[in-house]
Amino acid sequence: xNSGPATDPENLEFRNIRMSKTPAIxxxxxxxxxxxxxxLFAARESGHPVIPVxxxxxxxxxxPGGANRWWLHHSLASLxxxxxxxxxxLILRRGDSKKVLHGLVDETQASQVxxxxxxxxSQIEIDKALKSELTDHGVSVETFNGNLLREPWExxxxxxxxxxxxxxxxxxxxxMGPARNEPLPRIRKINSxxxxxxxxxxxxxxxxxxxxxxxxxxxxxxxxxxxxARDRLNDFLNEPVAHYSDGRNRPDFDYTSKLSPxxxxxxxxxxxxxxxxxxxxxxxxxxxxxxxxFLSEIAWREFSYNLLFYNHQMPTTPLRxxxxxxxxxxxxxxxxxxxxGQTGYPIIDAGxxxxxxxxxxxxxxxxxxxxxxxxxxxxxxxxxAEWFWDTLVDADLANNSASWQWxxxxxxxxxxxxxxxxxxxxxxxxxxxxxYVRKYVPELAKMPAKYIHAxxxxxxxxxxxxxxxxxxxxxxxxLDHSQARQRALDGYAKIRQN
Numbered sequence: 001x002n003s004g005p006a007t008d009p010e011n012l013e014f015r016n017i018r019m020s021k022t023p024a025i026x027x028x029x030x031x032x033x034x035x036x037x038x039x040l041f042a043a044r045e046s047g048h049p050v051i052p053v054x055x056x057x058x059x060x061x062x063x064p065g066g067a068n069r070w071w072l073h074h075s076l077a078s079l080x081x082x083x084x085x086x087x088x089x090l091i092l093r094r095g096d097s098k099k100v101l102h103g104l105v106d107e108t109q110a111s112q113v114x115x116x117x118x119x120x121x122s123q124i125e126i127d128k129a130l131k132s133e134l135t136d137h138g139v140s141v142e143t144f145n146g147n148l149l150r151e152p153w154e155x156x157x158x159x160x161x162x163x164x165x166x167x168x169x170x171x172x173x174x175x176m177g178p179a180r181n182e183p184l185p186r187i188r189k190i191n192s193x194x195x196x197x198x199x200x201x202x203x204x205x206x207x208x209x210x211x212x213x214x215x216x217x218x219x220x221x222x223x224x225x226x227x228x229a230r231d232r233l234n235d236f237l238n239e240p241v242a243h244y245s246d247g248r249n250r251p252d253f254d255y256t257s258k259l260s261p262x263x264x265x266x267x268x269x270x271x272x273x274x275x276x277x278x279x280x281x282x283x284x285x286x287x288x289x290x291x292x293x294f295l296s297e298i299a300w301r302e303f304s305y306n307l308l309f310y311n312h313q314m315p316t317t318p319l320r321x322x323x324x325x326x327x328x329x330x331x332x333x334x335x336x337x338x339x340x341g342q343t344g345y346p347i348i349d350a351g352x353x354x355x356x357x358x359x360x361x362x363x364x365x366x367x368x369x370x371x372x373x374x375x376x377x378x379x380x381x382x383x384x385a386e387w388f389w390d391t392l393v394d395a396d397l398a399n400n401s402a403s404w405q406w407x408x409x410x411x412x413x414x415x416x417x418x419x420x421x422x423x424x425x426x427x428x429x430x431x432x433x434x435x436y437v438r439k440y441v442p443e444l445a446k447m448p449a450k451y452i453h454a455x456x457x458x459x460x461x462x463x464x465x466x467x468x469x470x471x472x473x474x475x476x477x478x479l480d481h482s483q484a485r486q487r488a489l490d491g492y493a494k495i496r497q498n
Contacts, residue, residue: 023193024048024112025104027055031116031146031266032079033226034086036183038144039114040190046112049193052083052090053104056205057097061122062315062397065390067359068264070215071224073207075265078225080202088192092200098130105139108197113139116146116266119305120397121312149178149270149302152309162310164412169306170299183272214356221358222261222393229262233273237280245293251351251362252435257294258360260394263301270298304402307412315401316382318410326410327491329378337478338373339387341441344477346453347427348372350440357440359393364430370407371421376484378491381408409492417492420485427453443474 026043032054034040043050054076057063064072080090093100105113113134118127131141145151155163155173163169209215223231236257240247247255262268277295280286308314318324337343341352351365361369366388373384385404389395405411409419431437434452438445444452446466451458455468456476463470470476 022111026052027115035186036269039116043114056094069207071393074224086190089196152306178271229268264396304398308398320410323410328380344475345423346437353440375420375488
């Protein structure tokens with residue numbers, strides 16, 4: 001496998017490449033960008049006219065959820081525009097990816113196919129089969145690392161195994177640095193075939209919701225596409241990164257990068273993020289200490305992909321086998337209350353409503369709501385992961401699975417099971433003035449900070465002054481945290497005995 005092509009950035013646009021008449025196919029997947037894209041660069045440098053294609057395969061395992069599909073529509077529109085400016089048309093096809101790609105090769109008589117690698121077993125098997133079949137028919141296939149700082153098999157323990165604990169993984173990855181010494185440059189000119197193959201219209205895929213349009217607020221929060229990703233990174237490094245180490249835990253402040261959906265769709269590479277951040281450190285624009293925590297979160301994504309690569313069952317099966325016997329409760333009514341943000345615990349409800357309104361949730365609040373679902377409500381972490389998969393614009397199989405298992409205590413390097421977040425004290429600590437709750441739970445907008453995270457403790461006159469009627473315009477807590485905590489610990493004790 002190729003690790004990536006060499007490059008001469010100064011002469012990228014003007015190099016005289018000897019052209020071949022047979023086209024090369026570039027298969028876009030979760031790498032929707034034209035800068036620092038090794039597969040695109042190699043296809044462009046091959047001397048063949050390039051046919052870029054994106055295939056929407058609804059029958060694959062872990063197909064995109066609803067919020068993901070909203071982002072995908074806009075990201076593909078952005079990519080198509082960027083490619084058109086570079087001289088080629090993005091071809092859209094829908095169906096079984098293997099059949100579609102084989103058909104496109106036959107239709108165009110392409111002699112080469114390029115793609116960036118994927119890391120879940122179901123994806124790997126598709127790619128391996130395709131590579132073997134195409135090679136047998138005389139088609140050259142080249143694959144690259146376009147979405148990780150390092151391949152999973154490159155970051156090894158001292159004994160040669162894969163890491164199961166994050167901190168030593170991060171230390172090892174930090175010492176190694178990215179595989180590419182600098183990001184590959186933005187491609188500005190791509191040679192196109194004389195005639196482009198037929199393409200679906202993006203609107204015909206109906207990726208955007210309607211009747212109802214539950215994503216109506218998404219455009220005010222997000223700018224999908226490569227330019228949006230670059231702007232988001234620059235805005236973050238211009239100021240919020242200085243507050244990131246501590247401020248990232250405050251949902252009432254805007255101190256997170258919000259790069260996660262851009263990374264999930266490959267609109268920006270982690271290599272680009274790493275080098276831009278390091279350049280800012282070198283120029284004195286930001287400090288090493290302020291950037292360190294940010295880069296460590298990029299490394300958590302890498303760690304999640306390593307776990308996924310070596311533990312293909314991670315999206316559906318606890319990595320710690322004893323948790324397969326945990327006494328989960330099957331309570332559909334409680335699950336729906338959690339999904340809708342109607343639990344009676346303000347920080348939980350604020351987080352779940354932020355998710356529904358914006359397709360995203362602050363990371364600290366993700367941990368709080370996940371702990372509440374798993375350990376207070378005793379609902380299986382898989383149900384939470386499934387809801388996040390459908391409602392997050394940044395839904396990412398590796399991150400989603402690893403993070404839910406971390407909170408549940410059943411994954412690699414997991415939080416101890418007995419670490420059970422108290423939703424009231426978490427709210428008081430990380431949203432001390434109640435501004436986050438007020439934004440997403442308007443029923444409590446007039447509650448004073450002293451009581452906003454536990455309105456049931458407020459005197460009646462305070463509730464009346466704030467126009468809060470518990471059980472009417474804002475629900476009472478449907479469980480007692482202290483009792484629920486003990487119930488969760490009892491369940492943990494039970495599986496430890498078995």
